[in-house]
Amino acid sequence: MNKIKIGIPRALLYHKYNILWSNFFNNLKNVEVVVSPETNKEIISRGSSLTVDESCLSMKLFIGHVDYLVGKVDYVFIPRMVSVRRGEELCTKFMGLTETVRNIFDNLPVLSYTVNKSTFRFEFMGMMRVALKLHQSPITAVRAYIIAHRKYKEHFEKRLVGQDNKIKNIDRTKPVVLIVSHPYTTYDGFFGMHISKILGEQGIELLYSDIVNPELAHKMSKNLSSDLYWTYNKEMIGAIEIYKPYIDGIIYLVVFPCGPDALVVNLCQNKIKNIPSAVITLDELQGEAGLKTRLESFADILKIRKSRTNV
Amino acid sequence: MYKISFPHMGNYYYAYKPMLLLLGGEIIVPPPITKKTIELGFKHSPEAACIPFKYNLGNYIEALDLGANVLVQAGGGCRFGYYGEVQKEILKSLGYSFTFIKLTNKMNPIAMMKAFKEFNPSMKRTTFLHSLALTFARLYYLDKVENFVRINVGFQTKAGTYEATFKKFLNELGDTKTLRAVRSVGKRTLADLMKIEINKPKDVVRVGVVGELYVVMEPFSNFFLEKELSQKGIEVHRFVTVSSIMKDFFLKHFMLTLQLKHARPYLRRHVGAHGTESVAIAHRLAKKGFDGLIHVKPFACMPEINTMPALHKLSRDFQFPIIYFSFDSQTSETGIKTRLEAFYDMLMMKKDKLKSQNEN
Numbered sequence: 001m002n003k004i005k006i007g008i009p010r011a012l013l014y015h016k017y018n019i020l021w022s023n024f025f026n027n028l029k030n031v032e033v034v035v036s037p038e039t040n041k042e043i044i045s046r047g048s049s050l051t052v053d054e055s056c057l058s059m060k061l062f063i064g065h066v067d068y069l070v071g072k073v074d075y076v077f078i079p080r081m082v083s084v085r086r087g088e089e090l091c092t093k094f095m096g097l098t099e100t101v102r103n104i105f106d107n108l109p110v111l112s113y114t115v116n117k118s119t120f121r122f123e124f125m126g127m128m129r130v131a132l133k134l135h136q137s138p139i140t141a142v143r144a145y146i147i148a149h150r151k152y153k154e155h156f157e158k159r160l161v162g163q164d165n166k167i168k169n170i171d172r173t174k175p176v177v178l179i180v181s182h183p184y185t186t187y188d189g190f191f192g193m194h195i196s197k198i199l200g201e202q203g204i205e206l207l208y209s210d211i212v213n214p215e216l217a218h219k220m221s222k223n224l225s226s227d228l229y230w231t232y233n234k235e236m237i238g239a240i241e242i243y244k245p246y247i248d249g250i251i252y253l254v255v256f257p258c259g260p261d262a263l264v265v266n267l268c269q270n271k272i273k274n275i276p277s278a279v280i281t282l283d284e285l286q287g288e289a290g291l292k293t294r295l296e297s298f299a300d301i302l303k304i305r306k307s308r309t310n311v
Numbered sequence: 312m313y314k315i316s317f318p319h320m321g322n323y324y325y326a327y328k329p330m331l332l333l334l335g336g337e338i339i340v341p342p343p344i345t346k347k348t349i350e351l352g353f354k355h356s357p358e359a360a361c362i363p364f365k366y367n368l369g370n371y372i373e374a375l376d377l378g379a380n381v382l383v384q385a386g387g388g389c390r391f392g393y394y395g396e397v398q399k400e401i402l403k404s405l406g407y408s409f410t411f412i413k414l415t416n417k418m419n420p421i422a423m424m425k426a427f428k429e430f431n432p433s434m435k436r437t438t439f440l441h442s443l444a445l446t447f448a449r450l451y452y453l454d455k456v457e458n459f460v461r462i463n464v465g466f467q468t469k470a471g472t473y474e475a476t477f478k479k480f481l482n483e484l485g486d487t488k489t490l491r492a493v494r495s496v497g498k499r500t501l502a503d504l505m506k507i508e509i510n511k512p513k514d515v516v517r518v519g520v521v522g523e524l525y526v527v528m529e530p531f532s533n534f535f536l537e538k539e540l541s542q543k544g545i546e547v548h549r550f551v552t553v554s555s556i557m558k559d560f561f562l563k564h565f566m567l568t569l570q571l572k573h574a575r576p577y578l579r580r581h582v583g584a585h586g587t588e589s590v591a592i593a594h595r596l597a598k599k600g601f602d603g604l605i606h607v608k609p610f611a612c613m614p615e616i617n618t619m620p621a622l623h624k625l626s627r628d629f630q631f632p633i634i635y636f637s638f639d640s641q642t643s644e645t646g647i648k649t650r651l652e653a654f655y656d657m658l659m660m661k662k663d664k665l666k667s668q669n670e671n
Contacts, residue, residue, distance in 0.1 A: 051620075052616050052619045052620065054610060054611055054616055054637060055616055056611070056613075059616075080580060091613060092389060092582065092583030092584060092586070092613045092614045092617060093613050093616075093617065095580075095581065095582055095583045095617070096580075096581075096582030096583060096586065096613075096614070096617030096618075098579075098580060099578050099579065099580055099582055099617065099620075099621060100582075100617055100620050102579070103577065103620035103621045103623070103624045104620050114580070225396060226396065227392070227393060227395060227396040227413065227415055228393065228396075229392060229393070230393075254359075256359070257359045257610070257611035258359070259359075259361070259389070259390050259611060259612075259613045260390065260393075261359075262357050262358070262359035262360050262611075263357060263360060263364075263390060263393050263394075263397045264393075265357070266357035266360070266397060266401075267396065267397050267400055270400045270401070270404055271400070
């Protein structure tokens with residue numbers, strides 16, 4: 001019997017939930033997961049030609065990745081996330097993602113579920129529905145979910161411990177920079193990872209804002225902003241508060257034009273005055289040389305500051 | 312002494328004035344929006360903030376310069392809910408001193424009453440309820456009169472009659488103190504408007520306007536698009552008004568289901584803020600046989616961008632012309648006007664072609 005192929009685009013929430021999703025589908029019977037490759041030039045150009053030109057870069061990349069999967073898979077898996085904490089929201093692009101994809105690609109079979117904690121629609125129920133749609137027995141589905149969720153948690157804890165260890169064993173002569181960004185920007189193969197690489201070559205230790213205890217981050221984010229209601233942005237600025245004592249600089253990676261980030265980053269820059277920061281805005285027309293120069297000069301500034309304080 | 316100020320949006324100041332008076336102080340009306348307002352707002356806003364943010368900030372700065380010391384901001388929906396906090400920080404860093412009242416997530420009567428009571432403890436609850444009712448009554452008649460004027464203003468035989476009546480209505484509405492007075496002013500104005508002679512052809516070109524709330528409702532921010540259209544003899548219909556938002560708000564679940572029903576099959580789930588409604592209206596108008604649709608939004612407004620693929624598809628399926636405008640502080644007025652003219656010409660050509668086909 002042929003296996004059902006499920007395509008997962010390597011963009012947006014994949015970077016946050018990849019372990020959960022791929023383990024869930026791999027533990028179902030007769031299901032095979034196909035993940036689109038790392039972002040490349042082809043995907044970027046397809047993505048930006050298919051979307052409205054005002055969409056943010058992450059959205060363009062997402063559509064590019066979906067486009068790669070079209071025709072290669074039986075279903076494309078696109079969850080619809082409205083709210084993952086009670087009383088809070090996510091950016092509305094996650095809410096309209098399935099509809100956007102359905103309207104751009106005609107007759108594309110989409111597997112989707114809704115998570116909306118404000119109206120008591122939970123991830124578990126959504127995933128069960130997806131599994132039933134794939135003709136799985138409920139027992140297999142529950143088992144797959146439990147395994148996937150455990151692995152997801154373990155993986156996250158491991159990364160958290162990893163970052164903690166990094167802070168403990170940090171080289172005191174090297175400047176430490178916190179990259180404040182969404183996981184889908186930070187871990188994107190073409191944009192975020194490239195920036196991490198450049199900074200690493202400059203001899204800078206990197207901490208990531210998405211590796212953070214969410215509960216603590218939510219509590220700490222109150223220090224910077226009382227009204228914020230976007231969950232991921234809350235975690236981002238909570239991370240700044242948590243890692244503040246250990247860092248020498250902040251780099252905000254913002255995609256153009258990101259709605260929530262535009263306001264939040266401005267607020268952070270107004271409130272955090274004693275740590276040097278740089279805002280790197282990414283778009284698909286990025287010039288390599290310009291980016292490199294900016295990052296290098298920021299790194300140089302941090303190094304000079306560090307050497308002065310050490311003396 | 313409190314000097315209360317607020318950001319402008321269309322003529323709605325005349326409706327929510329009684330609520331502001333409850334805060335106990337005098338009201339400083341910010342100067343009408345001009346190029347200077349947007350320049351001020353643009354200068355001090357984050358670059359990628361959407362255009363309503365910049366207009367509001369400009370209004371605040373101009374009001375503060377006139378001596379205001381209490382600023383009010385509403386909130387909810389998309390990014391709008393977060394305006395308050397960021398604007399407060401920006402104004403503070405500019406060196407102004409003021410009290411900022413954020414009604415974010417307090418857009419229901421009880422929470423609003425608490426917020427008002429906190430600020431002005433001497434306010435009576437009955438007064439609050441009366442003002443609320445007064446505000447709703449004013450909104451109802453304001454929108455009703457505005458809708459009537461919008462549809463018919465292009466066809467008046469004597470230029471300026473509608474405008475004069477409307478201006479008189481606004482002034483009278485601003486002075487009303489009781490529900491009965493609001494009703495009589497509203498009814499009288501509507502009767503007056505009915506009497507005005509119009510010359511409307513039978514097969515008039517009808518165009519709908521949908522999109523993001525602020526840009527739709529604040530004429531300056533969309534370069535007086537509705538006025539421009541009606542001057543060319545087009546019947547302009549708009550369905551998004553503050554009263555319609557209030558209706559959405561109080562009948563939330565019911566309205567959302569209804570909108571989703573109209574938006575099918577282009578949208579099966581909600582896309583956030585007013586996105587679903589835009590598609591629902593567009594679908595309804597396309598079926599009704601409207602001649603075209605204008606979709607306006609601030610640059611990078613995510614909920615409206617979500618609707619655009621659906622609108623593209625709808626436009627293809629129904630052969631329904633839709634033009635998309637997105638506004639930012641850098642948008643050139645001439646560019647918009649040229650595109651609007653081209654759209655108008657296209658509609659006319661389409662209409663003529665259909666007519667000649669029918670005759671043959």
